[in-house]
Structures are given as C-alpha cells and as structure tokens.
Amino acid sequence: MATNILMPALSPTMEEGTLAKWLVKEGDTVASGDILAEIETDKATMEFEAVDDGVIGKLLVAEGTEGVKVNTAIAVLLEDGEDASDTKAAPEPQAKAAEPAATPVQETAPATATPRPAMEEVPAGTKMKTMTVREALREAMSEEMRANEDVYLMGEEVAEYQGAYKISQGMLDEFGPKRVIDTPITENGFTGIAVGSAFAGLRPIVEFMTFNFAMQAIDHIVNSAAKTLYMSGGQMGCPIVFRGANGAAARVGAQHSHDYATWYAQVPGLKVVMPYSAADAKGLLKSAIRDPNPVVFLENEILYGRSFEVPDLDDFTVPLGRARIWRQGSDVSIVSFGIGMQYALEAAEILAKDGIEAEVIDLRSIRPIDYETVLESVRKTNRCVTVEEGFPVCSIGNHLSATIMMQAFDYLDAPVINCTGKDVPMPYAANLEKLALVTTQEVVDAVKSVTYR
Amino acid sequence: MAAKKPAAKPNISKEELLDHYREMLLIRRFEEKAGQLYGMGVIGGFCHLYIGQEAVVVGLEATAKDGDQRITSYRDHGHMLASGMDPKGVMAELAGRKDGYSKGKGGSMHMFSAEKNFYGGHGIVGAQVPLGAGLGFANRYRGNDNVSFAYFGDGAANQGQVYETFNMASLWKLPVVFVIENNQYAMGTAMKRSTSTPDIYTRGQAFGIPGEAVDGMDVLAVKAAGEKAVAHARAGNGPYILEMKTYRYRGHSMSDPAKYRSREEVQKVRQEKDPIDHVRDLLVGGKHATEDELKTIDKEIKAVVNESAKFAQDSPEPDISELWTDIYAEVS
Numbered sequence: 131m132a133t134n135i136l137m138p139a140l141s142p143t144m145e146e147g148t149l150a151k152w153l154v155k156e157g158d159t160v161a162s163g164d165i166l167a168e169i170e171t172d173k174a175t176m177e178f179e180a181v182d183d184g185v186i187g188k189l190l191v192a193e194g195t196e197g198v199k200v201n202t203a204i205a206v207l208l209e210d211g212e213d214a215s216d217t218k219a220a221p222e223p224q225a226k227a228a229e230p231a232a233t234p235v236q237e238t239a240p241a242t243a244t245p246r247p248a249m250e251e252v253p254a255g256t257k258m259k260t261m262t263v264r265e266a267l268r269e270a271m272s273e274e275m276r277a278n279e280d281v282y283l284m285g286e287e288v289a290e291y292q293g294a295y296k297i298s299q300g301m302l303d304e305f306g307p308k309r310v311i312d313t314p315i316t317e318n319g320f321t322g323i324a325v326g327s328a329f330a331g332l333r334p335i336v337e338f339m340t341f342n343f344a345m346q347a348i349d350h351i352v353n354s355a356a357k358t359l360y361m362s363g364g365q366m367g368c369p370i371v372f373r374g375a376n377g378a379a380a381r382v383g384a385q386h387s388h389d390y391a392t393w394y395a396q397v398p399g400l401k402v403v404m405p406y407s408a409a410d411a412k413g414l415l416k417s418a419i420r421d422p423n424p425v426v427f428l429e430n431e432i433l434y435g436r437s438f439e440v441p442d443l444d445d446f447t448v449p450l451g452r453a454r455i456w457r458q459g460s461d462v463s464i465v466s467f468g469i470g471m472q473y474a475l476e477a478a479e480i481l482a483k484d485g486i487e488a489e490v491i492d493l494r495s496i497r498p499i500d501y502e503t504v505l506e507s508v509r510k511t512n513r514c515v516t517v518e519e520g521f522p523v524c525s526i527g528n529h530l531s532a533t534i535m536m537q538a539f540d541y542l543d544a545p546v547i548n549c550t551g552k553d554v555p556m557p558y559a560a561n562l563e564k565l566a567l568v569t570t571q572e573v574v575d576a577v578k579s580v581t582y583r
Numbered sequence: 584m585a586a587k588k589p590a591a592k593p594n595i596s597k598e599e600l601l602d603h604y605r606e607m608l609l610i611r612r613f614e615e616k617a618g619q620l621y622g623m624g625v626i627g628g629f630c631h632l633y634i635g636q637e638a639v640v641v642g643l644e645a646t647a648k649d650g651d652q653r654i655t656s657y658r659d660h661g662h663m664l665a666s667g668m669d670p671k672g673v674m675a676e677l678a679g680r681k682d683g684y685s686k687g688k689g690g691s692m693h694m695f696s697a698e699k700n701f702y703g704g705h706g707i708v709g710a711q712v713p714l715g716a717g718l719g720f721a722n723r724y725r726g727n728d729n730v731s732f733a734y735f736g737d738g739a740a741n742q743g744q745v746y747e748t749f750n751m752a753s754l755w756k757l758p759v760v761f762v763i764e765n766n767q768y769a770m771g772t773a774m775k776r777s778t779s780t781p782d783i784y785t786r787g788q789a790f791g792i793p794g795e796a797v798d799g800m801d802v803l804a805v806k807a808a809g810e811k812a813v814a815h816a817r818a819g820n821g822p823y824i825l826e827m828k829t830y831r832y833r834g835h836s837m838s839d840p841a842k843y844r845s846r847e848e849v850q851k852v853r854q855e856k857d858p859i860d861h862v863r864d865l866l867v868g869g870k871h872a873t874e875d876e877l878k879t880i881d882k883e884i885k886a887v888v889n890e891s892a893k894f895a896q897d898s899p900e901p902d903i904s905e906l907w908t909d910i911y912a913e914v915s
C-alpha cells in the first residue's frame with residue numbers, strides 16, 4: 131500500500147521548514163535508514179531518513195520550497211511491486227496523530243506591530259534593521275569580543291557545533307579556539323574556572339546550554355561570583371556574564387523547563403537581566419559584558435527565533451536596571467519581563483478593543499529593578515497586574531506587589547494581581563503543559579478584575 | 584571499538600540467542616517507530632533514540648535477577664523495554680497520553696516503573712550516577728543481595744558528581760554496577776575533545792574500583808562481563824565499572840544536524856558492527872534458526888510495535904485535573 135512521507139518535525143519548536151534538497155528521485159528504492167532529504171529548520175539543516183522500505187513513487191514538494199508545514203505530505207512511498215499510478219491511493223495521515231507538537235505560544239511578536247513610544251536609548255531618526263533575538267545575541271557578543279581581547283566565550287557545544295541553539299554560530303571561525311571554548315559537560319568545574327579567570331581580570335561569557343544545567347554550577351554563581359567583591363572589601367570583583375536559555379521551551383518536561391528568574395533575583399551581588407525583544411537582548415548583553423559585576427542573563431528558547439526591529443548603530447547599548455514602557459495607557463499597569471511580555475502585550479491588544487487602555491512595562495532587568503517606572507505608572511493608573519512564567523510563590527510579582535503596597539498604597543484602587551505559571555512541575559503532556567503556563571486570557575481576566583469590568 | 588580484552592564466548596543456547604535477538608529487535612523497531620511518530624508530531628520535546636546501543640542493555644539485563652534496580656539518563660526507552668516494561672505504556676508516555684507510565688506527565692526522558700525497579704529516565708547529565716549508588720546503598724542498608732545498575736554516557740563520565748560517587752561507593756562497598764555507555768559522542772562532542780584520558784574504565788582505579796572495557800556491540804561479551812561485575816557486587820565486594828564501547832546511529836536527539844561525524848563513519852559501524860546482525864549471523868550460521876524463522880520473529884516484533892503505536896495514539900490525553908496531582912504524597 132502506498133504511504134505518504136510527511137514533513138517531519140525535527141525539533142521541539144519546529145512548525146515548518148524548508149525542503150532544502152532531495153537526495154532521492156522518483157523510482158529510487160529506499161531502505162529504512164536511507165537519507166531522503168535535507169531539511170532546514172531555523173536552527174539547523176538536517177538529514178531526514180526513511181523509516182520504511184519501498185520505492186519513491188512521487189515527490190510532492192519540490193526542493194527549495196520554503197515554509198513547508200510539519201505533517202504535509204512531501205512524497206509518496208510505494209511498496210515493492212506497486213507503480214506510481216497507485217499514488218493517489220496514498221491514505222491521509224491519521225488525523226488525530228497529525229497534530230504538530232504544540233508550541234504553546236504564537237510565533238509572531240504581536241508587539242512589533244503596535245505603535246509604541248520610541249526606545250529612550252535610541253536617538254530619533256535612527257535606522258532600524260529586523261533581526262532575530264538569536265542574531266542580536268550573537269552580534270552583541272561578537273561586537274564586544276572585537277572591542278575587548280579579554281572577553282571570551284565558554285560553554286558546552288559553543289564552538290565546533292556552533293552552539294546548541296546556534297547563538298554562537300560562526301564565532302569559532304572569527305575568534306578562534308582560544309576565545310570560543312568548548313567544555314566537557316562539567317558545569318560546576320568550568321563555571322568555577324571562568325569565575326577564577328574573572329577574579330584575574332578576564333571577562334568571561336559562560337553559556338549554559340540551558341539554565342536547568344546551571345543548577346550544577348549555582349554554587350559558584352552565588353557563593354563565588356556574587357560575594358567576592360564584598361568579602362574582599364572591594365578589592366576583587368568578578369566581571370562575568372552567565373547566559374543561556376531559561377524557562378519553558380516546548381514539551382521538554384519537568385527537568386528542562388524551569389524558570390530561575392526569582393532564584394537569581396534574590397542574590398545581592400548579582401545583576402539579573404531577562405530581555406524580551408531582540409533590541410533589548412542586544413543592548414543589554416553588551417552592557418552586561420561591560421559591567422564589572424556578575425550578570426545572570428536569562429534568555430528564552432521560544433524567543434530565539436522571533437524577529438524584532440533593532441537599531442542599526444555601531445554601538446547600541448541598553449542600561450541595566452531600566453524598564454521600558456512598550457505601550458502607554460491610563461487604565462491599568464501591566465508589568466512583565468522576558469517571555470511574559472508576550473502575554474502582556476497580547477492582553478493589552480485585546481483589552482484595547484474593550485476600551486481598556488493598558489500601560490505595558492517590560493522590566494528587562496529584574497535585579498536591580500526599576501521600581502520608579504513601575505510606581506510612577508501605578509500612581510497614574512491606580513491598578514497593576516504582573517505577568518511572569520515562573521512559579522507563584524516568592525515570584526517577582528509578589529515582590530512588586532509588596533513594594534507597590536508599601537510605597538503607593540494610597541494610589542491603589544484594587545489589589546495587585548500576579549499572573550504566573552502554575553504551582554506544579556512542568557508536565558510533558560501537551561494539554562497539561564498549556565495549562566501549566568500563564569495565558570493571555572488569564573492576564574485579560576486579571577485586568578478586568580482590577581478594573582472592575 | 585574492539586574491547587581491550589574480549590570476554591570468552593560463553594556456551595550459549597539457541598534459546599538465549601533468540602531471546603537476545605528478540606529483545607534487541609524490539610528496541611530497534613520501537614525506536615524507529617518513535618522517530619517516525621516524532622516526525623508526525625505525536626511525540627514532542629526531546630526524544631533520544633537508542634538505536635545502535637541495543638546490545639548493552641539487553642546483555643546486562645540478562646544478568647539481573649528479580650529485585651535488582653536500574654536507572655539511566657534520558658536515552659532510556661531501550662532500558663525500559665529490556666527491563667520488561669510494556670511497550671504500549673512506554674509509547675503512550677512518549678505521546679504524552681493518559682495510559683503512559685507516568686500518565687503522560689513525564690515524557691520520553693522521565694519514565695519510571697516501581698514494578699520493574701526502573702528508577703527513571705533523568706534529564707540532568709550525570710545525576711543518575713549518585714542516585715544509582717543510592718539504590719545500592721538501600722540494598723546494603725537492608726542487607727539484601729540486590730544490585731543496582733547505573734547507566735551513564737561518556738559525556739556524563741566527566742561530571743564531578745560521578746567521582747564523588749565513586750569514592751563513596753567504594754568506601755561503603757555499595758553493590759552498584761556503573762555502566763558507562765561510551766557511544767563516543769556527547770551531543771556533538773567527540774570523546775577525545777572532552778576527555779583527557781581515553782580509557783574511562785580505568786577511572787575507578789584511584790578509588791579502588793575494578794573496571795573493564797567491553798565490546799558493547801556484542802551482546803554475548805556484554806553479558807559475560809556483566810555476570811562478572813554483578814557477581815562481584817552481589818558478593819559484597821563493592822562497585823564495578825563496565826565501559827561499554829558502543830555507538831549511536833541516530834542524532835543525539837531529534838534535532839541534531841550531525842555535522843560532527845561523517846555519514847561514512849556511521850555506515851561503517853552499521854555494516855561491520857551491528858549488534859542485531861551479529862546475533863542474526865550467529866543464529867543462522869550456527870544453524871539455530873532459518874531465515875524464515877527470523878522473518879517470522881521480525882513480523883511478530885513489528886506487530887507488537889505497531890500495536891504500541893496504535894495504543895498510544897488511541898489513548899486520550901491526561902485529564903486536566905492531573906495537572907494538580909502527584910505534587911505531594913498524602914501524609915498518612
């Protein structure tokens with residue numbers, strides 16, 4: 131019986147890809163394991179293997195086709211003895227199974243389309259260019275490495291493999307193995323080595339494949355990097371950046387989905403940054419690398435592939451510790467950071483249609499926090515909703531609520547509501563994972579609640 | 584990949600060979616099906632296939648007795664099947680469905696079976712090594728003669744906690760068999776780029792733990808070495824290290840561009856060292872089985888795997904109330 135060969139999902143976040151090249155032609159006999167095609171995702175070009183034996187009856191998608199959705203039929207495989215006229219008989223893929231791995235979030239950044247105040251860091255009239263968060267991070271590191279010989283990048287698969295998430299693609303070529311360094315899977319050890327080298331004045335960028343694995347090294351981040359300046363009475367600092375993907379990706383389960391923002395935000399001596407847009411990713415990473423303190427720089431895998439406008443400047447930086455107002459409004463302040471911004475901005479759009487104008491604030495840095503921007507906004511709107519993907523207990527939202535209560539109590543017309551991830555380890559099942567994450571609807575509901583609508 | 588000291592070929596019966604053949608083939612076909620279901624979006628997230636390494640777990644499971652425990656990394660489907668877990672429940676977990684071993688909440692990397700003493704699927708590289716020694720600790724504490732098998736990769740073998748564990752396991756004579764599945768790569772890092780000395784099995788020496796390199800593509804060699812290691816641990820002599828020289832045919836996970844090794848390298852191992860072909864040759868060459876008999880087995884296995892895939896896809900997603908269960912155990 132003829133079967134359809136379907137466009138495969140080749141990564142947890144892939145929804146479509148480019149059929150770069152066919153390695154078989156119609157009439158070829160293939161065995162399970164033979165390479166059929168090369169498929170390009172946003173992360174990599176990969177080979178796609180046959181899982182069944184048979185003869186290629188028909189190629190349905192021409193090579194070079196972009197944007198082929200996962201699970202589209204791309205070829206027909208005949209069993210021995212069938213001929214190509216059977217191809218019409220190829221059954222549809224089982225419908226239930228064909229649902230692509232759910233990415234619990236929308237792929238486009240809704241906010242890029244929204245009119246918003248210009249970034250304060252950017253002079254009026256600056257030319258902008260569109261780039262992904264991934265490219266922005268790479269540019270930031272490369273520019274800083276060009277400018278300062280003491281900056282180096284270290285981590286698992288950062289060099290020859292070109293980065294597990296392709297952030298450091300091409301950097302080994304430009305900077306060589308002395309400055310782009312592959313490590314064994316020994317987070318505690320290499321983090322300690324990097325911290326030691328920072329004591330000696332180098333400026334390491336330590337990439338954790340994800341922050342889940344930084345748990346192996348958190349002792350050095352907290353006990354060695356954060357406290358040494360203080361313990362040495364100011365003699366010896368630790369200029370270092372710890373960066374990598376943090377929080378949930380898609381369907382990677384309980385041990386690979388943790389958001390550590392609040393953990394690091396608690397530690398005096400650390401600075402903690404969690405950007406949303408590509409411009410902030412770039413500008414903040416450059417500032418983090420120049421900062422004389424240890425900076426924990428929390429990225430997000432789902433955001434890596436998103437495109438944003440980035441100022442086309444030779445040296446664009448964003449100061450640490452300053453929030454950004456994405457959208458002005460008078461009815462409620464929605465305060466968020468990192469991927470939480472996506473829900474905040476989506477909610478603001480929906481609310482605007484109901485006549486509720488939300489002011490949306492991206493904290494960008496969560497240590498130090500730009501309290502003044504938040505308080506000023508709350509004094510104007512008299513209501514506040516916070517949004518983050520991490521757990522509810524001891525969340526950043528909890529901390530902001532307390533701060534607002536202490537410093538702007540008289541301005542509040544409603545209690546502050548914190549929208550967070552649910553208080554459970556991340557489940558693998560697609561339906562449960564969606565429920566575990568914070569949703570746009572929850573933000574909308576919270577705003578309606580504090581505005582008494 | 585040849586072992587340092589090939590273990591003597593034990594006298595092996597036709598039944599045993601057929602068992603090994605069946606079990607390895609079940610893993611191979613199951614993994615191929617899992618790869619296919621991943622491509623279709625039925626399985627999501629990370630999915631690490633065990634294809635190529637089948638002889639390691641099948642040979643070692645042949646040395647285990649009731650009560651022995653096993654624990655491994657995220658590359659765990661083969662270990663689950665070899666420990667006797669039901670392919671249906673494993674596949675349903677891969678699909679994130681209600682009838683999976685963890686009710687769909689664990690996924691490919693995190694599955695457990697109390698019944699089969701399978702202590703999981705762990706996502707943090709190296710974590711299972713002290714955990715496995717802890718299982719051995721419990722055995723010693725209770726005074727039984729059970730042994731735990733702690734499986735980990737060549738990449739994991741560099742983690743610091745491995746050496747802390749080696750020291751204590753030796754100091755306290757814990758009944759653990761440390762199984763290093765050296766498939767030569769940790770993601771895209773070839774072992775020589777991450778590891779200062781090539782013979783990982785010697786790394787127990789500093790702690791007084793005997794170690795041995797084994798041809799992990801030869802199920803009989805694996806079993807012979809396993810018997811020795813298990814006997815050592817069971818007799819109360821402490822831990823033992825087995826470095827299984829093996830190879831993974833597929834990418835590290837599903838999204839692996841595989842630029843760190845050549846297609847020829849993979850093809851060569853497949854053609855010359857395949858663990859299933861090896862047993863097949865022994866069976867046919869030794870006139871233990873005919874091609875037709877093996878074809879029948881192939882068919883049976885395919886049917887089991889297809890049934891597991893159907894079962895997984897027919898199983899519903901977990902009830903949404905499951906989001907809030909299993910976070911704390913009831914206080915009795």
Ligand SMILES: Cc1ncc(C[n+]2csc(CCOP(=O)(O)OP(=O)(O)O)c2C)c(N)n1
Pocket residue numbers: 286315317339343346656658706707708709735736737738739740764766768769770835
């Ligand atoms: C502590 C930690 N660091 C990094 C990772 C990411 N990671 C997952 S598997 C892997 C490679 C492990 O290789 P190896 O131990 O040889 O096992 P194999 O995958 O070859 O079976 C890496 C780096 C992780 N899961 N945990």
Ligand SMILES: [Mg+2]
Pocket residue numbers: 736737738764765766767768769770
């Ligand atoms: Mg390995």
